Amino acid sequence: xxxxxxxxxxxxxxxxxxxxxxxxxxxxxxxxxxxxxxxxxxxxxxxxxxxxxxxxxxxxxxxxxxxxxxxxxxxxxxxxxxxxxxxxxxxxxxxxxxxxxxxxxxxxxxxxxxxxxxxxxxxxxxxxxxxxxxxxxxxxxxxxxxxxxxxxxxxxxxxxxxxxxxxxxxxxxxxxxxxxxxxxxxxxxxxxxxxxxxxxxxxxxxxxxxxxxxxxxxxxxxxxxxxxxxxxxxxxxxxxxxxxxxxxxxxxxxxxxxxxxxxxxxxxxxxxxxxxxxxxxxxxxxxxxxxxxxxxxxxxxxxxxxxxxxxxxxxxxxxxxxxxxxxxxxxxxxxxxxxxxxxxxxxxxxxxxxxxxxxxxxxxxxxxxxxxxxxx
Amino acid sequence: xxxxxxxxxxxxxxxxxxxxxxxxxxxxxxxxxxxxxxxxxxxxxxxxxxxxxxxxxxxxxxxxxxxxxxxxxxxxxxxxxxxxxxxxxxxxxxxxxxxxxxxxxxxxxxxxxxxxxxxxxxxxxxxxxxxxxxxxxxxxxxxxxxxxxxxxxxxxxxxxxxxxxxxxxxxxxxxxxxxxxxxxxxxxxxxxxxxxxxxxxxxxxxxxxxxxxxxxxxxxxxxxxxxxxxxxxxxxxxxxxxxxxxxxxxxxxxxxxxxxxxxxxxxxxxxxx
Numbered sequence: 001x002x003x004x005x006x007x008x009x010x011x012x013x014x015x016x017x018x019x020x021x022x023x024x025x026x027x028x029x030x031x032x033x034x035x036x037x038x039x040x041x042x043x044x045x046x047x048x049x050x051x052x053x054x055x056x057x058x059x060x061x062x063x064x065x066x067x068x069x070x071x072x073x074x075x076x077x078x079x080x081x082x083x084x085x086x087x088x089x090x091x092x093x094x095x096x097x098x099x100x101x102x103x104x105x106x107x108x109x110x111x112x113x114x115x116x117x118x119x120x121x122x123x124x125x126x127x128x129x130x131x132x133x134x135x136x137x138x139x140x141x142x143x144x145x146x147x148x149x150x151x152x153x154x155x156x157x158x159x160x161x162x163x164x165x166x167x168x169x170x171x172x173x174x175x176x177x178x179x180x181x182x183x184x185x186x187x188x189x190x191x192x193x194x195x196x197x198x199x200x201x202x203x204x205x206x207x208x209x210x211x212x213x214x215x216x217x218x219x220x221x222x223x224x225x226x227x228x229x230x231x232x233x234x235x236x237x238x239x240x241x242x243x244x245x246x247x248x249x250x251x252x253x254x255x256x257x258x259x260x261x262x263x264x265x266x267x268x269x270x271x272x273x274x275x276x277x278x279x280x281x282x283x284x285x286x287x288x289x290x291x292x293x294x295x296x297x298x299x300x301x302x303x304x305x306x307x308x309x310x311x312x313x314x315x316x317x318x319x320x321x322x323x324x325x326x327x328x329x330x331x332x333x334x335x336x337x338x339x340x341x342x343x344x345x346x347x348x349x350x351x352x353x354x355x356x357x358x359x360x361x362x363x364x365x366x367x368x369x370x371x372x373x374x375x376x
Numbered sequence: 377x378x379x380x381x382x383x384x385x386x387x388x389x390x391x392x393x394x395x396x397x398x399x400x401x402x403x404x405x406x407x408x409x410x411x412x413x414x415x416x417x418x419x420x421x422x423x424x425x426x427x428x429x430x431x432x433x434x435x436x437x438x439x440x441x442x443x444x445x446x447x448x449x450x451x452x453x454x455x456x457x458x459x460x461x462x463x464x465x466x467x468x469x470x471x472x473x474x475x476x477x478x479x480x481x482x483x484x485x486x487x488x489x490x491x492x493x494x495x496x497x498x499x500x501x502x503x504x505x506x507x508x509x510x511x512x513x514x515x516x517x518x519x520x521x522x523x524x525x526x527x528x529x530x531x532x533x534x535x536x537x538x539x540x541x542x543x544x545x546x547x548x549x550x551x552x553x554x555x556x557x558x559x560x561x562x563x564x565x566x567x568x569x570x571x572x573x574x575x576x577x578x579x580x581x582x583x584x585x586x587x588x589x590x591x592x593x594x595x596x597x598x599x600x601x602x603x604x605x606x607x608x609x610x611x612x613x614x615x616x617x618x619x620x621x622x623x624x625x626x627x628x629x630x631x632x633x634x635x636x637x638x639x640x641x642x643x644x645x646x647x648x649x
Contacts, residue, residue, distance in 0.1 A: 019634035037543075066476070074483040075527040076586040085584070108623040110531050113585035119586055139628075140532055144476055145483035146530045148623055181635055 006166055017293050020138040029130060029166045032130035041158045042128050044195045048369040051304075052097035053244040055210065055318075055363035059085045059117055062330075062359055066144055068213075068360070069320040070264030073109050074145045085117065095354070095367055096126060099193070100156040101208040101340075103233035103246045103363075107132060109146035118154050127156040133189040133326040135210060141182055153187060153208045153245070159195035169226055174217040184222065186210055188230060196373055198240075204373075205234050205261040207243035214280040218287050220249060228296055232246035235300075235343045242370065244278050244304070244340035244365060249284065251310040251336055252295045256284040261334055262320050297341055302342035304351035304368030311336070315353045317364045332358040336341055340366050347371055401431060403510045404458035404501035405499050414563070415646035419444065439472060441465040446499075455500040460514075464493040466539070473530070481530045489522025491542050494503040495647045497549070506556055513550040516571075518542035523635050526587045533617040533628045535572045537593040544588075548572040551595075563601040565611070570594055572647065587644075593619030 057068075061084040064071030092100060102121075106112040118130045134152040141149050149150075155161065167188040171180055189208040196204035207230060211223040224247065234241045250256060259269040262282040268274050285291055298307050305315050314334035333355060340351070350369040357364055407413070407423035414420040419431040428444040436442065455518060458594040463528040467490050474482035482488070497514030531541050541547040553570030557562055571593040599613035618627040629639045 016629055016632070016639055018630065018637050020637075072476075073485045077527070078587070081585055110622075112529075113587050114622040115584045115586075139626075140634075142481060143478050144480045145474065145486075147481070151579075178635070181490075365481070 003213075008310045014292075014314065020141045020181060021134060021166050021185075023134070023166065023187070025130060025168050026070060027133075027166045027168075029133040029164050029189060029191075031164070032118050032122055032132065034128045035119075036123075037128045038126060038158070040127055042160060042195070043158060044373070047372055048350075049099065049196065049242070049373060050095070050097040050350075050367055050369045051099045051101070051206075051242045051244070051342075052092070052095060052339055052365050052367040053101040053103075053208070054357075054365035055103040055246040055361060056088055056105060056107065056117075057361040057363065058104050058112050059088060059115065060112065061087075063362065065111075070087045075147075076113070077259070079113060079219045081112050084360055085115065085120055086124075088122055091119065091357055091360065091365070092127065093353070095365070097367055098158050099205065099206050099242060100127060100154075101244055102156065103208070104135075104151055105154045107134075107150045107152065108328040109149045109151060111149065113146075117123040118156070121156060125156075126158060128158055129255070130154055131160045131161050131164045131191050132229070134186050135186055136184045138182060144183070150201060151184075153189045153206050154187055154209050155191045155206050157191075157193055159193050162192035164189065164191040167226070167230065169211070170219060170222045172212060172215045172217065172219045173337075174215060179236045185299065186212055188227060188338075190230060193352040197362065198373060201238065203234075205239060205241040205243075207231065207234070207241055209245040211246070213246075213261045214249040216276070216280060216286050221287055221293065223291050224249065228300075230369065231297075231301065231341070233344070240344050242340070242342045242367070243301075244338070246338050247294065248281070248337050249293050249366075250291070251339075252292045252298065254284075254291075254311050254335065254353060256291050258282040258284075258335060261331065294339070301341040301343050302345050304342075304366055305336075305348050305353065306351070313323070314355065315354070317353060317366065318361055318362060333364060338363055338366055342368075342370050343355065344373075345371055381477070400460055400508070400510070400553070400555060400565075401609075402512065403501070403508070404448070404456040404499035406446055406458060411649065413646060413648040415644055415645050417642075418646055436469070439469040439528060441468075447496075452500065453482070453486040455511075457501075458499045460495075460497045460499060462493075462495040462497075466493065466542075467491050470513045470528070474636070481532075482528055486525050486528050488528055489520055489524055491524070493517070493538075494519065494520045497547070508553075508555040511551075512553070516541045516547040516549060516623045518547075520545075522596060529587070531621060531623070533593075533619065533626065533630065534595070536590065537573060537619060540573045540588075540590065541574060544573045544576050546574075548574065555601075558600075561603045563603065565597070565599040565601055565613075566592070569596075589622040590620040593617065597642075599642070607648050609646050609648075611642050611646070614639070614642055615641065 052289050060076045063076050063080050064073045108114050116358050132154045136149050136151045168187045191206050193204045209227050210221045259279040259282045317336050317338040319331045319334045346368040352367050354365045407421050407429040409423045409425050412422040419433045421431040424430050427448050431444045442464040446458050446460040449457040470488040476484045494517045497512050499512045501510040549571050552554050553567040555565045573591045576591045591623040596616045601611045603609045615630040632639050
């Protein structure tokens with residue numbers, strides 16, 4: 001009888017786990033390891049370190065998803081997911097980065113057939129270790145058939161990942177409590193990679209961010225400020241970092257209004273008396289200083305794509321998957337919102353925006369190579 | 377005097393038997409003719425004639441047409457036995473839930489075809505050591521008249537495995553109900569049910585895309601029952617659901633209020649006439 005009561009209490013305890021996962025300011029991300037760790041690649045042998053950032057749109061490619069394009073679909077079919085994930089793994093194998101910063105990775109979400117996309121990428125690339133910090137984790141989202149969801153940021157690495165932190169970013173303030181409860185909880189993922197530290201005093205960090213996309217309040221300002229604070233802290237402590245992600249902010253000097261590029265059938269923007277005047281996520285002047293919000297990053301740190309080139313079309317990284325140039329012609333990319341920075345130096349001209357990957361996500365990956373760390 | 381005592385005893389036995397038997401919709405006992413009972417979460421049950429009981433959830437009827445018939449069988453080794461056959465047509469409700477915006481539980485681009493769920497159960501009831509015990513087992517069949525997309529499901533406890541029967545074509549269920557008197561007007565009710573969906577998941581082309589995993593579910597309910605009178609009773613308790621889902625194992629205590637992030641007691645009221 002005692003055992004029965006204990007078992008019942010245990011089950012009841014398990015049964016009361018939160019429906020929607022909320023996070024403290026600091027928490028420990030989940031760790032992953034490839035099924036077969038490549039022992040030849042896990043030790044740093046000298047030479048450059050290639051870093052890549054990619055918002056991989058949860059492996060659905062250009063699937064007509066309702067949430068970030070003019071799409072109407074929610075749950076991707078098996079063929080779409082399988083083909084896209086295989087192509088993403090192949091792309092990562094060909095580019096062969098040492099460190100990968102991923103945004104929008106799914107981990108057991110209904111919309112992507114409950115794939116563990118981190119484990120899949122570790123098992124099917126030359127990367128060996130991973131950490132994951134949820135942005136959106138709920139048993140069930142009761143809108144649009146989303147159901148169970150777990151999406152977040154991940155850092156994958158050939159080298160073992162040391163202590164890691166999930167740093168909570170401020171939630172949006174332009175939403176009702178109900179919407180906010182079921183909404184994203186964005187974060188910065190910070191991981192130490194001991195193998196790449198040049199000494200015990202000079203640690204090596206990888207920092208990954210996915211800042212707010214659709215906020216119309218000052219949330220983006222807070223997110224970028226927090227990001228700068230973390231990078232500045234690493235730098236001022238004498239450590240080094242590679243960092244980047246999807247900042248959802250355009251570079252200084254870029255166009256700030258993409259409403260008409262992103263407009264969906266039946267929508268109206270830039271019309272007096274019709275609210276909203278601008279499309280959420282497509283306008284980059286919601287608060288004073290937003291167009292130049294990334295200027296401090298360019299002033300303080302080395303960008304993978306030099307400032308002189310950031311507004312050139314060959315370095316655009318994003319367009320919504322249904323952005324159309326004309327009947328039947330998809331606009332592949334029209335703005336830059338993804339970035340890589342370091343407080344070391346990228347190899348000259350190593351920065352590359354991989355626009356050939358446009359079918360695999362609505363974001364293009366960016367890669368760059370750090371100079372030989374042993375010479376540092 | 378003797379005749380009066382016999383009549384009184386017969387009446388008491390009849391009330392006692394009727395009371396215990398009629399309340400429990402899951403037992404092998406059949407509702408007497410012209411008698412009915414209804415509850416907030418329980419179906420309305422009606423004795424159509426001697427040996428035939430109809431039950432249905434009337435509140436759901438127009439979006440989830442459903443009916444269940446129970447008929448007695450010959451007693452088996454001192455067990456009262458009965459068989460129950462249930463029919464449910466979930467298509468209208470599921471298509472209502474396949475919608476955009478709040479309340480959308482199925483991808484709005486998916487259409488649910490006509491589907492008919494049929495369940496057949498064997499019920500065996502007997503008092504064992506002062507406990508009213510019912511053992512039940514049976515088959516579930518999901519008939520689909522059209523193309524049912526593999527993505528058409530609701531990944532919530534209780535619901536998921538019931539809908540998976542339509543994807544799998546069939547399933548099994550078995551369980552036990554226990555009911556015994558505590559003190560005065562209080563009773564305790566407990567049930568434990570197992571649902572099995574054999575072979576589920578074998579249709580997946582890869583190991584990664586696992587829309588069709590989750591071949592069992594265990595449901596357990598514990599209720600404290602207050603029988604205020606022979607025509608009304610109230611219950612309070614919990615329901616625990618544990619099972620395998622496409623995303624792994626999960627146990628959930630119900631009812632659970634998401635926004636409050638807390639469990640609240642299950643409260644049920646039932647009336648008998």
